[in-house]
Structure formats: C-alpha cells, structure tokens
Amino acid sequence: MIEPQFDEVLDEQEKLASLADIKSATSVKGTNLFSLTPFRQILQRGGIRFLAAGNFNRDNAASKLESDDADVIVFGRWFISNPDLPSRLVEGLPFNPYDRPTFYGADPPSKGYVDYSLYTAPAAKIGA
Numbered sequence: 737m738i739e740p741q742f743d744e745v746l747d748e749q750e751k752l753a754s755l756a757d758i759k760s761a762t763s764v765k766g767t768n769l770f771s772l773t774p775f776r777q778i779l780q781r782g783g784i785r786f787l788a789a790g791n792f793n794r795d796n797a798a799s800k801l802e803s804d805d806a807d808v809i810v811f812g813r814w815f816i817s818n819p820d821l822p823s824r825l826v827e828g829l830p831f832n833p834y835d836r837p838t839f840y841g842a843d844p845p846s847k848g849y850v851d852y853s854l855y856t857a858p859a860a861k862i863g864a
Contacts, residue, residue: 737772739790776805794825813839820854829855 776786788806797809815821817834824831838848 737775737786737788739772739788739792773805793831794828816849817852818855819852824855 772786772788779786785807786805787808787810788800789810789812792800792809792811793814797811800806800809811821813834813836814831816839817832818824821831823829832852835848842848
C-alpha cells in the first residue's frame with residue numbers, strides 16, 4: 737500500500753493534519769478515510785504481510801514498524817538514487833538526492849537509474 741502523499745516535505749503527522757480541514761474525512765465508524773490502518777487490520781487477520789510505501793526515510797520508517805502499522809517498509813525513490821541503501825540506513829550515511837524527472841526516461845539516456853554512485857567517505861582535510 738502507498739501512503740497518501742501531498743507534498744514531499746510533509747511527514748506522516750503533517751499529512752494527516754492537512755486532511756483535517758477536508759469535511760467528511762471520517763467514515764460512519766469514525767475511522768479516518770485517509771488511513772491505511774483498516775487495510776492493515778484486514779490483511780493481518782489473514783496472516784498477510786502489510787508492505788507500506790510512500791515517502792519513507794531513515795527518520796520515519798522505524799516508527800511505522802514499531803507502531804505495528806506495517807510489517808515491511810518499501811523504499812522506491814531512495815533505492816533508485818542510492819544503490820547501497822541498506823548499508824546507508826544501517827551505518828547512518830547520508831543519502832544521494834534523487835532526480836525525479838529522470839526516473840522514467842532522461843536525456844541523455846545514461847542519466848538517472850544508472851548514474852547514482854555508491855557512498856564514498858569525504859576526503860580527510862589535512863590541517864596546517
């Protein structure tokens with residue numbers, strides 16, 4: 737399932753808060769219509785793993801798992817721009833920024849999926 741996305745700079749709480757102004761944002765049972773929790777609960781009863789995607793990063797992925805709102809977090813854009821993403825997550829290394837216009841085609845064709853680099857440590861500065 738893909739989390740609702742409104743703006744790439746909003747975190748999960750800010751996204752939900754932005755929806756509070758929309759009238760009829762709750763169902764008859766009081767469940768937020770923009771939440772994936774009902775899907776999670778249905779799949780969980782059937783023993784089916786719930787994969788959540790949508791603007792997750794190092795800072796918000798763990799809390800989604802810890803709150804039992806997902807079994808797996810899926811990283812799409814960050815995997816495109818960071819071919820070594822698992823290592824970067826574990827080691828706390830910075831991410832390469834992604835270039836969204838090159839995701840499904842670029843000019844030249846060698847730009848995008850194939851030109852992101854693995855992490856290399858910055859060169860040490862030699863003091864005077």
